[in-house]
Amino acid sequence: MQAEVKxxxxxxxxxxKAIIGFRSRDAQLEMASAVCDSIRDGKALxxxxxxxxxxxxxxxxxxxxxxxxxxxxxxxxxxxxxxYLRDLPRIQSALAQPVATAxxxxxxxxxxxxxLTQHYQHVPVQxxxxxxxxxxxxKWSNETQSGDIGELTYIAxxxxxxxxxxxxxxxxxxxDCPDYEECYLLKARKKAMNADLVVVNHHLFFAxxxxxxxxxxxxxxxxxxxxxxxxxxxxxxxxxxxxxxxSSSVLLDLCRDIEIACKTELRDHxxxxxxxxxxxxxxxxxxxxxxxxxxxxxxxxxxxxxxQKVALSRISDVMQMLYQVLKGSLGRSDxxxxxxxxxxxxxxxxxxxxxVDKTGISxxxxxxxxxxxxxxxPLSIADKFQELVFDQxxxxxxxxxxLSVDGGFDHFTRQMGxxxxxxxxxxxxxxxxxxxxxxxxxxxxxxxxxxMAQALLQLAVPLxxxxxxxxxxxxxxxxMLQWMAQQLPDYIRLPVLVQxxxxxxxxxxxxxxxxxxxxxxxxxxxxxxxxxxxTLSLVIIDKLPFASPDEPLLQARSExxxxxxxxxxxxxxxxxxxxxxxQGVGRLIRDVSDxxxxxxxxxxxxxxxxxxxxLKSLPPMxxxxxxxxxxxxxxxxxxxxxxxxxxx
Amino acid sequence: MQVQFYLLQQDELAGMPAHxxxxxxxxxxxxxxxxxxFVYCPNQQDAEAVDEVLWQFDAERxxxxxxxxxxPARGAPVEISxxxxxxxxxxxxxxxxxxxxxxxxxxxxxxxxxAAEHGKAAARQKFKHYRQxxxxxxxxxxx
Numbered sequence: 001m002q003a004e005v006k007x008x009x010x011x012x013x014x015x016x017k018a019i020i021g022f023r024s025r026d027a028q029l030e031m032a033s034a035v036c037d038s039i040r041d042g043k044a045l046x047x048x049x050x051x052x053x054x055x056x057x058x059x060x061x062x063x064x065x066x067x068x069x070x071x072x073x074x075x076x077x078x079x080x081x082x083x084y085l086r087d088l089p090r091i092q093s094a095l096a097q098p099v100a101t102a103x104x105x106x107x108x109x110x111x112x113x114x115x116l117t118q119h120y121q122h123v124p125v126q127x128x129x130x131x132x133x134x135x136x137x138x139k140w141s142n143e144t145q146s147g148d149i150g151e152l153t154y155i156a157x158x159x160x161x162x163x164x165x166x167x168x169x170x171x172x173x174x175x176d177c178p179d180y181e182e183c184y185l186l187k188a189r190k191k192a193m194n195a196d197l198v199v200v201n202h203h204l205f206f207a208x209x210x211x212x213x214x215x216x217x218x219x220x221x222x223x224x225x226x227x228x229x230x231x232x233x234x235x236x237x238x239x240x241x242x243x244x245x246x247s248s249s250v251l252l253d254l255c256r257d258i259e260i261a262c263k264t265e266l267r268d269h270x271x272x273x274x275x276x277x278x279x280x281x282x283x284x285x286x287x288x289x290x291x292x293x294x295x296x297x298x299x300x301x302x303x304x305x306x307x308q309k310v311a312l313s314r315i316s317d318v319m320q321m322l323y324q325v326l327k328g329s330l331g332r333s334d335x336x337x338x339x340x341x342x343x344x345x346x347x348x349x350x351x352x353x354x355x356v357d358k359t360g361i362s363x364x365x366x367x368x369x370x371x372x373x374x375x376x377x378p379l380s381i382a383d384k385f386q387e388l389v390f391d392q393x394x395x396x397x398x399x400x401x402x403l404s405v406d407g408g409f410d411h412f413t414r415q416m417g418x419x420x421x422x423x424x425x426x427x428x429x430x431x432x433x434x435x436x437x438x439x440x441x442x443x444x445x446x447x448x449x450x451x452m453a454q455a456l457l458q459l460a461v462p463l464x465x466x467x468x469x470x471x472x473x474x475x476x477x478x479x480m481l482q483w484m485a486q487q488l489p490d491y492i493r494l495p496v497l498v499q500x501x502x503x504x505x506x507x508x509x510x511x512x513x514x515x516x517x518x519x520x521x522x523x524x525x526x527x528x529x530x531x532x533x534x535t536l537s538l539v540i541i542d543k544l545p546f547a548s549p550d551e552p553l554l555q556a557r558s559e560x561x562x563x564x565x566x567x568x569x570x571x572x573x574x575x576x577x578x579x580x581x582x583q584g585v586g587r588l589i590r591d592v593s594d595x596x597x598x599x600x601x602x603x604x605x606x607x608x609x610x611x612x613x614x615l616k617s618l619p620p621m622x623x624x625x626x627x628x629x630x631x632x633x634x635x636x637x638x639x640x641x642x643x644x645x646x647x648x
Numbered sequence: 649m650q651v652q653f654y655l656l657q658q659d660e661l662a663g664m665p666a667h668x669x670x671x672x673x674x675x676x677x678x679x680x681x682x683x684x685x686f687v688y689c690p691n692q693q694d695a696e697a698v699d700e701v702l703w704q705f706d707a708e709r710x711x712x713x714x715x716x717x718x719x720p721a722r723g724a725p726v727e728i729s730x731x732x733x734x735x736x737x738x739x740x741x742x743x744x745x746x747x748x749x750x751x752x753x754x755x756x757x758x759x760x761x762x763a764a765e766h767g768k769a770a771a772r773q774k775f776k777h778y779r780q781x782x783x784x785x786x787x788x789x790x791x
Contacts, residue, residue: 440703442696442699442715442718443715443717443718444718445718446719446720603714603718603719606703606712606713606714606724607712607713607714607718607719607720607724608712608720608724609710609712609725611710611712612707612710612712615707615710616707616708616710620707622704623703623704624700624703624704625696625699625700625703626696626700
């Protein structure tokens with residue numbers, strides 16, 4: 001297979017013949033050959049392939065040529081579609097390799113015809129927008145082949161109607177569903193079962209793994225090769241799924257479904273309706289114990305409060321009562337039967353979340369305006385993941401543009417229990433010293449200093465003007481973001497877009513369309529953002545992206561590190577911030593012709609010893625501390641690319 | 649107090665004034681030997697030039713540093729200034745033409761002797777000054 005792969009990539013090979021502009025690159029071939037080795041000997045492989053190495057082709061070609069059954073998992077639904085609809089067909093036709101492929105998304109992406117009928121007939125809330133969306137969906141449901149909600153481009157991504165026309169593991173009736181034969185989710189899963197290469201996303205992969213939500217779990221055992229792209233996201237996603245959640249919203253959903261059953265099939269059962277009503281009201285009272293503004297915190301601590309103990313013991317009692325009442329009505333309605341099972345599951349979860357003395361677990365809670373959720377996160381996923389990886393002989397490949405910290409993979413492999421994996425680091429082919437500059441301006445106040453906001457404004461204005469917008473201005477705190485959103489428009493005559501004013505997708509569209517805009521967002525904004533070319537050539541970050549110390553997952557990992565006798569800052573916080581920054585640089589420079597300036601308005605990068613870890617991990621951008629030098633760099637970029645629009 | 653005069657072989661090194669380049673190398677070594685360093689410059693402009701060179705220095709030999717007017721309360725391991733030191737440090741790298749009054753607060757002092765003849769007068773003056781203070785300066789050539 002090695003020889004075949006080499007031939008495909010080589011001069012005059014299949015890729016060069018079929019793909020316009022394809023040029024063989026050493027790093028790409030090296031990765032492809034390492035993937036071949038892993039497919040052959042079944043050893044796990046971890047590859048960091050810097051932006052521009054062409055990692056997608058480097059794993060697709062061996063995967064397709066291997067003749068084995070392959071699962072390909074990537075970070076988001078968008079990337080999934082890009083792979084499935086763009087890259088995969090290209091390589092397939094180049095290799096002339098007839099391989100059955102399938103795209104599989106999570107449950108909530110498929111239309112549930114049973115729930116659509118149910119809610120179309122009995123609209124749950126009298127809301128004009130909801131009713132309109134429901135009828136649009138009803139119309140579409142007669143035309144769709146796949147039932148993939150993604151086809152509904154004319155409905156908002158966060159439409160209130162979507163939860164009513166898709167199912168969850170909690171409300172799916174499974175084999176008892178009258179529409180079972182027509183189920184789009186099942187059809188998609190069947191297609192995946194019969195395919196040789198299935199494209200999934202990490203959330204689906206781990207959701208299924210953890211919830212045993214039939215289907216994908218059955219798929220995995222028959223697969224020989226598992227490839228994770230965007231693998232740097234896996235530790236966080238996996239931690240979420242290996243944990244448990246109990247929320248007021250799931251409880252209220254259950255109560256609502258029981259109410260529906262009581263209004264239709266079980267009209268003669270007032271006791272059931274009453275008990276569900278009681279549970280709903282206790283659940284709402286529970287949320288009201290905490291302030292309206294959303295917050296996050298340590299559940300172990302909060303649960304010490306008497307009012308929480310009382311509220312939850314009442315809820316638990318009524319859940320027990322409801323369980324008994326439902327038990328007496330089993331077999332009368334599919335909906336009630338499923339509610340009974342859901343309640344059993346919820347009781348079990350609540351029990352786990354009240355057992356806060358258990359060690360090795362992080363217990364935390366968060367609230368939204370109307371709901372409260374309790375979470376249980378295992379401190380380490382390494383054991384669970386290791387079990388999974390080495391359970392059966394199978395090839396595992398983990399790749400991303402950002403996995404290594406300070407030239408090593410320990411941070412990733414330790415978290416994932418992949419100590420025995422083969423690792424490979426491939427540098428980006430970009431000419432970073434000439435394409436990018438890293439500016440850490442002089443004389444800034446310390447990051448916590450109150451004078452910082454004003455200093456940041458004074459720094460940003462001339463840079464943004466020199467670059468004529470084309471800027472992402474990113475913040476680690478919402479407070480600073482809001483302050484800047486108020487101030488900035490008074491100082492520059494360019495459009496200022498602010499995260500939160502509309503959806504991320506719309507904001508990005510506006511940013512690209514306006515060409516000379518400034519987009520203010522939080523640090524996480526640029527994960528997964530792809531703005532090529534000159535539209536984005538300046539990124540300003542207010543602070544090094546250390547996660548907030550009250551972030552529950554971070555707390556959990558720090559606790560874990562402390563228990564293992566390690567320094568949590570060095571092994572948890574620092575590597576995570578390094579990966580985040582590396583991601584960011586990858587967004588700024590996407591292509592050999594991209595140029596840009598990254599400004600980090602945080603002198604700790606220069607003055608603290610850990611600055612070394614950042615510098616050694618980031619691509620070798622030219623460095624300066626002089627805003628004037630950055631302005632000259634930016635001016636040169638735009639002069640070179642010949643875009644000299646009128647001065648603002 | 650130990651005083652070392654480095655005799656520069658040329659006045660330019662790696663495209664910059666040789667004493668800036670050498671200051672960087674020494675700072676990198678001293679930081680790794682856990683010594684806190686004060687780099688004293690004749691003016692703000694030179695201080696910023698040293699800062700820039702140090703920031704662009706090999707990432708493998710990173711030197712955490714700050715200029716006067718920025719950085720953590722106690723200062724970074726290396727501080728670059730055109731004013732007197734704010735905290736006590738072991739090593740002074742003197743880039744000015746005179747021996748500063750605060751020189752006696754350091755246990756180790758590093759001076760440079762320019763290669764060009766016209767620059768040597770100031771160095772000779774400083775050499776004398778240290779002798780008057782009762783210190784016998786060492787001379788050495790940079791590696």
